[in-house]
């Protein structure tokens with residue numbers, strides 16, 4: 001019998017497991033495949049270092065700038081050079097392995113090649129998780145269950161806490177790690193917003209390797225073929241300037257969905273269960289950034305579970321403190337704001353976005369506002385939005 005069973009050892013599950021194990025609780029961390037590289041751009045906010053100070057010792061590629069482009073290639077460049085803690089880029093296979101090892105070192109028990117697919121019930125109460133392992137089906141019993149198994153979660157749906165994802169509430173992405181000579185600025189990431197709801201990205205990983213990908217958002221998922229978009233994006237004449245030789249080795253490639261409407265407010269806890277990370281929608285609706293928010297959700301769900309176990313009260317009343325935590329409230333609020341901006345930004349074939357970037361080129365105050373919106377989810381002023389509308 002475990003104190004806590006966590007399904008999914010991505011950033012959210014690993015952080016949650018570490019917090020609980022550090023407090024002395026018996027944690028089963030169930031992972032379907034530790035060798036799977038989660039499809040991801042791998043750009044990580046420096047805010048993650050607060051949760052993982054160990055990462056400071058690693059040789060991570062520091063990112064000190066961003067270039068954002070509108071659908072008609074109007075560019076907005078921003079640099080945070082000189083900042084004490086820069087953001088960084090990672091290969092997700094290496095990154096996830098590091099975070100899992102930190103959880104294991106704290107005392108969590110990791111079960112690899114273990115696929116959780118249903119709950120175990122006793123008198124209508126969920127008392128554990130059924131897992132397909134190499135040697136057959138295994139039952140894991142636990143007082144608290146944490147759903148951290150991302151977009152493909154079986155438990156999220158079976159818990160009755162939320163419905164299956166609908167095609168127009170997610171993003172669909174395809175990305176690759178390529179290796180070859182390139183002229184990319186190794187200290188800066190690039191985002192290419194499209195005229196339809198979607199964007200592409202190029203994130204350097206080291207001197208030769210970079211992560212390149214693109215995706216569609218919401219209703220655009222129905223209208224575009226992601227494989228075709230990915231090929232068009234890779235071969236876009238504007239991008240060719242970075243790749244004069246055009247010879248690349250493909251290290252890896254993958255496609256995956258991500259939540260696109262922010263946190264699933266009504267799905268965060270129920271009975272003795274909490275849902276964290278992508279499974280619960282902890283991804284920014286504009287940028288697709290989810291690693292930081294997922295780690296925060298894992299950390300706070302872990303702390304909430306520790307309190308529940310300490311007081312031997314694992315009721316809704318205790319677990320609801322996860323949803324009500326100020327940091328979770330802040331993420332929920334920020335993502336709501338960014339979700340509400342998406343329609344506006346992509347309206348009129350992305351003209352608002354294009355006008356926004358060109359105004360920001362010449363006006364420093366506007367520039368700060370636009371950067372704050374994209375990087376820190378702070379809402380722009382009403383006057384600014386009206387000004388953009390009037391420019392169309």
Ligand SMILES: Cc1cc2nc3c(=O)[nH]c(=O)nc-3n(C[C@H](O)[C@H](O)[C@H](O)COP(=O)(O)OP(=O)(O)OC[C@H]3O[C@@H](n4cnc5c(N)ncnc54)[C@H](O)[C@@H]3O)c2cc1C
Pocket residue numbers: 007008009010011012013030031032033036038039040041042043044045114115116117148149150151152153154173174175213256257258276277278279282283288289290291292294
């Ligand atoms: C293409 C793409 C690009 C992205 N780029 C970025 C980026 O550059 N920066 C950023 O911050 N965010 C990015 N994101 C979002 C980011 O990847 C996620 O927000 C983050 O990985 C969420 O962490 P998680 O632990 O909740 O879920 P995941 O990372 O998805 O981890 C879930 C874990 O659960 C395991 N699992 C799944 N099903 C089961 C099961 N049934 N049983 C047991 N284990 C299971 C999986 O193997 C996985 O290890 C991107 C997402 C996509 C799809």
